[in-house]
Amino acid sequence: xxxxxxxxIHDLAKELDxxxxxxxxxLKDHPSIGAETRQTVKKLxxxxxxxxxxxxxxxxxxxxxxxxxxxxxxxxxxxxxxxSGIEAEARARGYNVxxxxxxxxxxxxxxxxxxxxxxxxxxxxxxxxxxxxxxQHFEQFYKSGTPVVFVDRVPVDFDGQKVLIDNFRAxxxxxxxxxxxxxxxxAHIGGSLNQMLxxxxxxxxxxxxxxxxxxxNPDLILSGKSLxxxxxxxxxxxxxxxxxxxxxxxxxxxxxxxxxxxxxxxxGRKVPEDVAIxxxxxxxxxxxxxxxxxxxxxxxxxxxxxxxxxxxxxLNDTRQTEDFSILTTELIPRKSSLRKG
Amino acid sequence: xxxxxxxxIHDLAKELDxxxxxxxxxLKDHPSIGAETRQTVKKLxxxxxxxxxxxxxxxxxxxxxxxxxxxxxxxxxxxxxxxSGIEAEARARGYNVxxxxxxxxxxxxxxxxxxxxxxxxxxxxxxxxxxxxxxQHFEQFYKSGTPVVFVDRVPVDFDGQKVLIDNFRAxxxxxxxxxxxxxxxxAHIGGSLNQMLxxxxxxxxxxxxxxxxxxxNPDLILSGKSLxxxxxxxxxxxxxxxxxxxxxxxxxxxxxxxxxxxxxxxxGRKVPEDVAIxxxxxxxxxxxxxxxxxxxxxxxxxxxxxxxxxxxxxLNDTRQTEDFSILTTELIPRKSSLRKG
DNA sequence: CTGTTAGCGCGTTCAG
DNA sequence: CTGAACGCGCTAACAG
Numbered sequence: 001x002x003x004x005x006x007x008x009i010h011d012l013a014k015e016l017d018x019x020x021x022x023x024x025x026x027l028k029d030h031p032s033i034g035a036e037t038r039q040t041v042k043k044l045x046x047x048x049x050x051x052x053x054x055x056x057x058x059x060x061x062x063x064x065x066x067x068x069x070x071x072x073x074x075x076x077x078x079x080x081x082x083x084s085g086i087e088a089e090a091r092a093r094g095y096n097v098x099x100x101x102x103x104x105x106x107x108x109x110x111x112x113x114x115x116x117x118x119x120x121x122x123x124x125x126x127x128x129x130x131x132x133x134x135x136q137h138f139e140q141f142y143k144s145g146t147p148v149v150f151v152d153r154v155p156v157d158f159d160g161q162k163v164l165i166d167n168f169r170a171x172x173x174x175x176x177x178x179x180x181x182x183x184x185x186x187a188h189i190g191g192s193l194n195q196m197l198x199x200x201x202x203x204x205x206x207x208x209x210x211x212x213x214x215x216x217n218p219d220l221i222l223s224g225k226s227l228x229x230x231x232x233x234x235x236x237x238x239x240x241x242x243x244x245x246x247x248x249x250x251x252x253x254x255x256x257x258x259x260x261x262x263x264x265x266x267x268g269r270k271v272p273e274d275v276a277i278x279x280x281x282x283x284x285x286x287x288x289x290x291x292x293x294x295x296x297x298x299x300x301x302x303x304x305x306x307x308x309x310x311x312x313x314x315l316n317d318t319r320q321t322e323d324f325s326i327l328t329t330e331l332i333p334r335k336s337s338l339r340k341g
Numbered sequence: 342x343x344x345x346x347x348x349x350i351h352d353l354a355k356e357l358d359x360x361x362x363x364x365x366x367x368l369k370d371h372p373s374i375g376a377e378t379r380q381t382v383k384k385l386x387x388x389x390x391x392x393x394x395x396x397x398x399x400x401x402x403x404x405x406x407x408x409x410x411x412x413x414x415x416x417x418x419x420x421x422x423x424x425s426g427i428e429a430e431a432r433a434r435g436y437n438v439x440x441x442x443x444x445x446x447x448x449x450x451x452x453x454x455x456x457x458x459x460x461x462x463x464x465x466x467x468x469x470x471x472x473x474x475x476x477q478h479f480e481q482f483y484k485s486g487t488p489v490v491f492v493d494r495v496p497v498d499f500d501g502q503k504v505l506i507d508n509f510r511a512x513x514x515x516x517x518x519x520x521x522x523x524x525x526x527x528a529h530i531g532g533s534l535n536q537m538l539x540x541x542x543x544x545x546x547x548x549x550x551x552x553x554x555x556x557x558n559p560d561l562i563l564s565g566k567s568l569x570x571x572x573x574x575x576x577x578x579x580x581x582x583x584x585x586x587x588x589x590x591x592x593x594x595x596x597x598x599x600x601x602x603x604x605x606x607x608x609g610r611k612v613p614e615d616v617a618i619x620x621x622x623x624x625x626x627x628x629x630x631x632x633x634x635x636x637x638x639x640x641x642x643x644x645x646x647x648x649x650x651x652x653x654x655x656l657n658d659t660r661q662t663e664d665f666s667i668l669t670t671e672l673i674p675r676k677s678s679l680r681k682g
Numbered sequence: 683c684t685g686t687t688a689g690c691g692c693g694t695t696c697a698g
Numbered sequence: 699c700t701g702a703a704c705g706c707g708c709t710a711a712c713a714g
Contacts, residue, residue: 005481005484005485006485006707008706008707008708009707009708010707010708018684018685019684019685019686020685020707020708020709021684021685021686021687021708021709021710022683022684022685024707024708024709024710025684025709028709032683032684033683033684034683034684037683037684051455051459052459052707052708053400053461053706053707053708054459054460054461055396055399055400055403055405055460055461055706055707055708056400056690056706056707056708056709057707057708057709058396058399058400058690059394059396059397059399059400059690059691059692059706059707059708060689060690060707060708060709060710061690061708061709062396062690064396066439073425074415074421074424074425074428075418075421075422075424075425075642076421077416080415080416080417080421081416083415083416083440084414084415084416084442087415087440087441087442088442091441091453091456096439096441096456096460097439097440097441098407098437098438098439098440099424099428099438099439099440100428100432100437100438101425101428101429112432114392115432115437118392118393118395119395119396119437120394120395120396140346143346144346229625229628258629262629265631284570284626285625285626285629287570288599288603288626288629288630289629289630289631290606290630290631301416347691349691349692350691350692351691351692359700359701360700360701360702361691361692361693361701362692362693362694362700362701362702362703363699363700363701365691365692365693365694366693366694366700369693373699373700374699374700375699375700378699378700393691393692394690394691394692396690396691396692397690397691397692397693397706398691398692398693399692399706400690400691400692400706400707400708401691401692401693401694401705401706402692402693402706403706
């Protein structure tokens with residue numbers, strides 16, 4: 001089964017009666033190599049189908065031109081879009097992408113971080129697990145000069161490059177939209193307040209209420225953990241069961257908002273007439289649910305590409321002027337929240 | 342920025358006054374090492390936080406304990422679940438996963454296959470691009486003894502390990518279910534007939550009709566390409582526009598079926614009373630759409646795990662008795678197709 | 683401009 | 699049971 005399949009610079013060297021190092025240099029356009037030998041070498045290399053042995057290159061260079069990605073679950077719309085963007089940009093720039101998922105478990109996140117570190121990844125892109133409140137497992141990367149980029153679920157009180165959206169602003173805009181549509185008793189279904197991101201969306205929500213002269217009703221402000229469908233159904237039910245009957249709901253993700261729509265309908269409320277609803281992320285389900293769900297577009301693919309650029313720029317010592325990339329979200333109004341002409 | 346961070350077997354050797362080779366053997370429980378030196382070595386290794394340099398190991402072994410994954414898009418429900426299963430199983434077994442997406446483009450698939458080959462991946466898992474009708478770019482792996490596992494979108498007329506579902510059977514079951522619910526003029530919205538998978542689903546569809554004494558109406562059998570939402574909306578519209586008015590629709594994926602529901606409703610047909618609809622994959626949208634969509638559960642995560650097992654078994658020369666893993670799909674009936682009690 | 687040499691860190695002969 | 703030596707394929711320092 002094993003043939004002579006891989007050809008090395010030694011093979012080329014022997015064939016051209018040159019030294020291996022000459023081949024190596026010729027192939028990477030080293031200035032001190034004659035134009036004609038360079039041509040000859042390149043020609044033969046192509047002819048023989050030479051391809052550098054990446055494992056040898058890695059060992060030699062002590063790094064692997066591989067970007068590590070550490071996220072909770074690959075199979076979530078936001079994250080799979082993020083990874084898709086990461087992969088697209090990385091491959092276009094000649095980098096590989098290695099992925100590991102933490103299943104939202106801190107211990108696994110720590111283990112996998114170590115494993116990626118051991119592989120000498122040249123950079124790490126991560127969106128924290130929902131449990132993560134300490135960040136020592138990232139320090140090894142800083143110590144060894146490996147750039148780290150935090151995306152979306154970023155740490156608090158821990159320096160580093162961050163790619164994220166303005167969650168306060170987005171929460172504010174979503175809420176203001178509901179108010180603009182005439183809602184006055186607005187509820188919020190949020191995620192874990194350990195997460196900056198959910199805290200900020202809530203803060204934006206509250207600020208919008210205040211700025212428009214509305215008072216926040218604590219009974220209408222719910223906080224879950226991961227905002228899974230199961231959890232969201234429970235919260236949505238609670239919301240419509242107690243006598244408060246909100247006339248607007250801002251869900252901190254689309255799953256929560258969809259559950260709100262479904263429960264509201266089940267309880268006999270009309271959407272958006274009785275209750276206007278808006279979500280967050282602009283997942284595909286927004287166009288599927290009836291009525292279609294308004295949402296805040298969250299540029300996942302784009303965030304992936306930017307994260308990769310940041311890694312590569314850091315490697316090239318192209319100093320970033322800023323540690324943050326704050327992307328803008330966009331309100332995507334659909335029928336679930338439109339009560340005016 | 343650079344400290345002495347990585348410690349090698351030489352460091353341990355010096356400290357214990359042993360030879361590096363002894364350390365190497367002790368660490369991997371080579372039989373010819375004394376029980377006590379073995380203990381001593383392991384203890385110190387743990388103490389000093391020794392971790393093998395994977396790049397060196399790879400170079401030495403001429404392979405990289407990395408499984409390559411070549412798929413069209415990471416951000417699609419079926420594929421992101423597949424990858425999630427692959428990653429989970431691979432990491433549990435000590436393998437890494439490197440991903441590359443082809444964007445359903447044959448040329449990119451070929452390039453990326455080459456790139457993965459160059460990395461000396463120890464195995465390849467792939468689901469073909471929609472365009473792929475030739476398979477030479479996989480032959481390099483066979484030649485070098487690298488196992489390849491095709492998943493879901495598998496090649497025709499090309500040998501190799503394959504992990505897939507029985508698409509004929511699944512198509513048959515979905516159709517039989519509609520017939521069982523009283524449908525008589527059943528339509529099919531299918532994907533590219535270049536793909537085995539869609540051809541088989543169609544074949545199952547036709548066979549079910551025949552077995553139940555129904556004749557197929559060519560006007561009710563549509564074939565798209567990728568079955569994207571845009572494409573599906575067009576096909577669904579066509580279906581309900583011409584005078585045929587199907588009383589049942591089998592969509593070859595959930596997107597198509599959801600579009601059928603939405604268009605049917607828009608055209609004033611009641612689902613499932615006027616037209617019963619069933620999809621394929623059991624994507625999350627099935628529970629979101631109104632009415633909830635019946636579907637064929639497609640064990641993506643599981644298929645990922647099995648694919649990894651096949652790769653690892655092949656590497657260990659654990660001969661597979663069969664080249665195929667045929668997983669079973671499961672009918673998940675929901676409101677969109679239930680017309681009986 | 684090109685060749686020689688010396689590792690990168692590990693595993694694996696072959697000796698003892 | 700252990701050590702010495704070599705090489706995986708490539709690159710970079712140092713000669714010429």
